[in-house]
Amino acid sequence: MSTIAVLGGGAWGTALGSMAARHGNEVKLYARDVSVVESINSVHRNERYLPGIDLYPKLAASTDAAEVLRGCDLILCVIPAQALTHAIEGLKALIPVDTPLVICAKGIERASGSLPSGIVARILPNQKLGALSGPSFATDVANGLPTAVTVAARDQLLADTIAAALSGRTFRCYSTDDLIGVEIGGALKNVLAIAAGAAIGRGYGASAQAALVTRGFVELRRIAQSMGARPETIMGLSGLGDLMLTCATPQSRNYSYGLAIGRGEDLSNRPLAEGVATAAIAAELAAGKDIEAPIIAAVAQILDRQITIDEAMEALLARPLKTEN
Numbered sequence: 001m002s003t004i005a006v007l008g009g010g011a012w013g014t015a016l017g018s019m020a021a022r023h024g025n026e027v028k029l030y031a032r033d034v035s036v037v038e039s040i041n042s043v044h045r046n047e048r049y050l051p052g053i054d055l056y057p058k059l060a061a062s063t064d065a066a067e068v069l070r071g072c073d074l075i076l077c078v079i080p081a082q083a084l085t086h087a088i089e090g091l092k093a094l095i096p097v098d099t100p101l102v103i104c105a106k107g108i109e110r111a112s113g114s115l116p117s118g119i120v121a122r123i124l125p126n127q128k129l130g131a132l133s134g135p136s137f138a139t140d141v142a143n144g145l146p147t148a149v150t151v152a153a154r155d156q157l158l159a160d161t162i163a164a165a166l167s168g169r170t171f172r173c174y175s176t177d178d179l180i181g182v183e184i185g186g187a188l189k190n191v192l193a194i195a196a197g198a199a200i201g202r203g204y205g206a207s208a209q210a211a212l213v214t215r216g217f218v219e220l221r222r223i224a225q226s227m228g229a230r231p232e233t234i235m236g237l238s239g240l241g242d243l244m245l246t247c248a249t250p251q252s253r254n255y256s257y258g259l260a261i262g263r264g265e266d267l268s269n270r271p272l273a274e275g276v277a278t279a280a281i282a283a284e285l286a287a288g289k290d291i292e293a294p295i296i297a298a299v300a301q302i303l304d305r306q307i308t309i310d311e312a313m314e315a316l317l318a319r320p321l322k323t324e325n
């Protein structure tokens, strides 16, 4: 049994906290929103982020980060990628240096091009870091539905320890020492899910969706390999597995965002879709390394309103013919 501090009271932090508590760990969750904390502690629900879902009653929450972090032996950091620098800067004095911190966000920081582990390492250079990623919707995990993910840490022993602490009857963690591979798959699949949703929303059909996801996966693989990711990680839960999930259903917020773009719907007041902020920086990173990534570039241009979905599709189809690699 571990004493786990969860940083972030959104959908994913709450789901992971509830799951980890159900598996016998002592879990305290830090959230900034008083109403979220009160709701978790009194009625064991997070009506703002996971409406209607009963959480494991032993999950405790607090707005006091010091109280949550005191005495913990594992930290799950479930704060979105674009908010991570600000959040960790604010919390760094409270984070015990010898306690492993597991990043659960999926994205690339727009301002720096850093993956979440790079962001945290910049601020907390001596922290032992891990990442948890893979096909896993917060609602599924909070409802105790069967789920499998990958836990990564550069130190394989640490990855194994974290995987053992979080695994249980319905949640199975595989482990790897390929930290960058796990993080980059999670970040890029969100961008590709926007493309898949946009294709369906625009009425291009399931064949176009499958082509975009498959060719998008080639782009993901190229970028990931350029960063040192291992092929088996890209083909695993945090790569192909999460791509399959996120590109397939409106249950994904990124896919839904794409769907809304394709249908010409209002994009304000939508839930978090990490791919929106990641698209442009992912396209820039690829271009900077001379990596062909036309689908990721098209998503970035569509989001930036430089081109329409129709123009993007026309341009993708008009590219010179080539061998399939």
Ligand SMILES: NC(=O)c1ccc[n+]([C@@H]2O[C@H](COP(=O)([O-])OP(=O)(O)OC[C@H]3O[C@@H](n4cnc5c(N)ncnc54)[C@H](O)[C@@H]3O)[C@@H](O)[C@H]2O)c1
Binding pocket: 007, 008, 009, 010, 011, 012, 013, 031, 032, 033, 049, 078, 079, 080, 081, 083, 086, 087, 104, 105, 106, 107, 136, 137, 138, 139, 271, 272, 274
């Ligand atoms: N929801 C899912 O199904 C799911 C699954 C796997 C991974 N993720 C990833 O987890 C991350 C978080 O997603 P989510 O679904 O929980 O998002 P969310 O929008 O539901 O919640 C985000 C939470 O982060 C908090 N937050 C933002 N800035 C903060 C700061 N500076 N300090 C403290 N807290 C701060 C917000 O208050 C909110 O509680 C994202 O990177 C997402 O891609 C989500």
Ligand SMILES: O=P(O)(O)OC[C@H](O)CO
Binding pocket: 106, 134, 135, 136, 137, 138, 190, 193, 242, 245, 246, 251, 252, 253, 254, 255, 272, 273, 274
């Ligand atoms: O709802 P999304 O698009 O943020 O996806 C959630 C998870 O990343 C799926 O694994």
